[in-house]
Amino acid sequence: MQLYEFQAKQVFREYxxxxxxxxxxxxxxxxxxxxxxxxxxxxxxxxxxxxxxxLAGAVKFAADPNEAEKIASTVLGMDxxxxxxxxxxxxxxxxxxxxxxxxxxxxxxxxxxxxxxxSRGGVDIESVARNHPRDIARLTIDxxxxxxxxxxxxxxxxIGLTDSxxxxxxSVLSSLWAIFSEHxxxxxxxxxxxxxxxxxxxxxxxxxxLDDKSIYRQSDFIDRLGKMPTPPPEGLAYRRFRAKERGxxxxxxxxxxxxxxxxxxxxxMLTLDLVADAGGKTRAYCEMGGEATAQLIESAVQVVxxxxxxxxxxxxxxxxxNLMDEMAKGIANYVVAHSPKxxxxxxxxxxxxxxxxxxxxxxxxxxxxxxxxAVETAVRFSKGS
Amino acid sequence: xxxxxxxxxxxxxxxxxGKIGSFQTQLMVEYGTSxxxxxxxxxxxxxxxxxxxxxxxxxxxxxxxAEVAISFVPGPYACDAAMEAIDAGLRLVVVVAEAVxxxxxxxxxxxxxxxxxxVLGPDTSGLISxxxxxxxxxxxxxFTEGRVGIISRSGALSYExxxxxxxxxxxxxxxxxxxxxxxWGFTYRQALEMFRDDGDTDAVILLGEIGGHIEExxxxxxxxxxxxxxxxxxxxxxxxxxxxxxxxGAIIQQGKxxxxxxxxxxxxxGALIASAPREIPEILRKELRL
Numbered sequence: 158m159q160l161y162e163f164q165a166k167q168v169f170r171e172y173x174x175x176x177x178x179x180x181x182x183x184x185x186x187x188x189x190x191x192x193x194x195x196x197x198x199x200x201x202x203x204x205x206x207x208x209x210x211x212l213a214g215a216v217k218f219a220a221d222p223n224e225a226e227k228i229a230s231t232v233l234g235m236d237x238x239x240x241x242x243x244x245x246x247x248x249x250x251x252x253x254x255x256x257x258x259x260x261x262x263x264x265x266x267x268x269x270x271x272x273x274x275x276s277r278g279g280v281d282i283e284s285v286a287r288n289h290p291r292d293i294a295r296l297t298i299d300x301x302x303x304x305x306x307x308x309x310x311x312x313x314x315x316i317g318l319t320d321s322x323x324x325x326x327x328s329v330l331s332s333l334w335a336i337f338s339e340h341x342x343x344x345x346x347x348x349x350x351x352x353x354x355x356x357x358x359x360x361x362x363x364x365x366x367l368d369d370k371s372i373y374r375q376s377d378f379i380d381r382l383g384k385m386p387t388p389p390p391e392g393l394a395y396r397r398f399r400a401k402e403r404g405x406x407x408x409x410x411x412x413x414x415x416x417x418x419x420x421x422x423x424x425x426m427l428t429l430d431l432v433a434d435a436g437g438k439t440r441a442y443c444e445m446g447g448e449a450t451a452q453l454i455e456s457a458v459q460v461v462x463x464x465x466x467x468x469x470x471x472x473x474x475x476x477x478x479n480l481m482d483e484m485a486k487g488i489a490n491y492v493v494a495h496s497p498k499x500x501x502x503x504x505x506x507x508x509x510x511x512x513x514x515x516x517x518x519x520x521x522x523x524x525x526x527x528x529x530x531a532v533e534t535a536v537r538f539s540k541g542s
Numbered sequence: 543x544x545x546x547x548x549x550x551x552x553x554x555x556x557x558x559x560g561k562i563g564s565f566q567t568q569l570m571v572e573y574g575t576s577x578x579x580x581x582x583x584x585x586x587x588x589x590x591x592x593x594x595x596x597x598x599x600x601x602x603x604x605x606x607x608a609e610v611a612i613s614f615v616p617g618p619y620a621c622d623a624a625m626e627a628i629d630a631g632l633r634l635v636v637v638v639a640e641a642v643x644x645x646x647x648x649x650x651x652x653x654x655x656x657x658x659x660x661v662l663g664p665d666t667s668g669l670i671s672x673x674x675x676x677x678x679x680x681x682x683x684x685f686t687e688g689r690v691g692i693i694s695r696s697g698a699l700s701y702e703x704x705x706x707x708x709x710x711x712x713x714x715x716x717x718x719x720x721x722x723x724x725x726w727g728f729t730y731r732q733a734l735e736m737f738r739d740d741g742d743t744d745a746v747i748l749l750g751e752i753g754g755h756i757e758e759x760x761x762x763x764x765x766x767x768x769x770x771x772x773x774x775x776x777x778x779x780x781x782x783x784x785x786x787x788x789x790x791g792a793i794i795q796q797g798k799x800x801x802x803x804x805x806x807x808x809x810x811x812g813a814l815i816a817s818a819p820r821e822i823p824e825i826l827r828k829e830l831r832l
Binding site: 434 | 569617643645651680697698723725786787789817819820
């Protein structure tokens, strides 16, 4: 899960990394008030959990409270790469000398954490790596021994920091490492890590992706973070929120009119490809993973159908761990409870398929053994025939 | 002789007394896998589907000479269980748990490195050599004995492909699930090396997906030539970028790991590209003159 910037910054502050002064605003009025309290130019930053926010025009500067109000009213409610921010972070605008980068993530090939340091922060770190390879330094860390301050000093020296900067930079890395290892981060970044006129370091932006599979052991930590206001009961943010609340691991929307439910990531992606090949367009996609229950598939069908554009639901099940009788029960429960008017096309194969198919037949739910027949049928329904 | 496991390979099941572990053990025993021991700490002395249960892997190995482990231990405890099996010297450990924390997955895999144990997974469907042994969770009715090897990240995609082959009367030698990623013990490269030397395998199907770069790594390996036909299928061609498609590894970021880059790399290395499982039987018939 990607934490919101304000949540990540709260963690940074707790671990001793300086961040700009500021607060969250849920309205334009509130943004103006915070700007007037800060008494200087401010940055107004949409709180969304997607990348490319700045390029989408959702991070802006305001010279005074009036301008802050105007900008906040535009940013609140704008579409930021498919998300609508319910609040903005209003922060003092910092006068900076230069921008650095500090981040930690996993090196999957070498099976260890890797620290990435750069003297060119603020821009896409991938393009720095491509165009200015000398300005970026990497250091892999032994997963059993962990990080030590000398690693930080080595990296700071390699990216050409001055003697006085080396200590500050390596202390930021020590803090980032503490967050990374104590809170199961998948990626943590201070970028840009700004150098001010007085030489101090301030993290202007922060990124913190928590490993989804570690959430169970970070629940106290997550509860402690400030909460995002619940999205209004319509739109993508709300449907995502609902899917998550019901324990659906993957929920994705595209532009189309077919709802797809699958019980495996690989077969789910195959289903999407085959739908596209057959001339259909997927609107909503739920993937349930290999530990699905009757309840979960019932929720998945329900979440997919909250999209008004969906005209047909295609369910592709080919389970090893997932039991087809459980899946059939979930689909039958949905049909009994909601008597849907839209067609539901089921493809079912795998462990306990005979039992599953019997349940579907008892409820007069049509099913296919062949995936392509199911896909073609769903695409036909989506075109209104 | 199939790769990795064969008729009579002595298999140990970790987490055998749990609901999933016990049910899947029953299926493996029915299939003919020689499951010789189970392990659940504190449940030693019990018997599950005719299999004796021990308190530790060490004890189980000592008593039964188990060679290979499959673990149904849930995510939070999976790392400890895998390290116990690696420490006991098993040559292959199959980690089924889907929700293994990333930090734990990295630790278990780093621990296995240099200790001579292959780790399959985590989040894997395991492996099956149809008609000989199944150390996994595959719906085995969809599989049939034969001479085509399959390597897949996704379990379900390997079932789909095996089902298509079986319906077309093309059997499989060994079918391997690598796991959902983003970090893997066993990868395509090692599986390709084993299939190359396997006298029972005539062709290999490589089932990949978007994200990460283990398919590109496989393409690098294949570039120097491979003595058997390779058929590759990459799914996620139409997935939107920047989204996790269910598997932790399946995400296109900043143009990296796209289906197109994988397909081009594999094609350049001589693999034949299929865009759906149903195209594979015909390619195989042509290549193998079936």
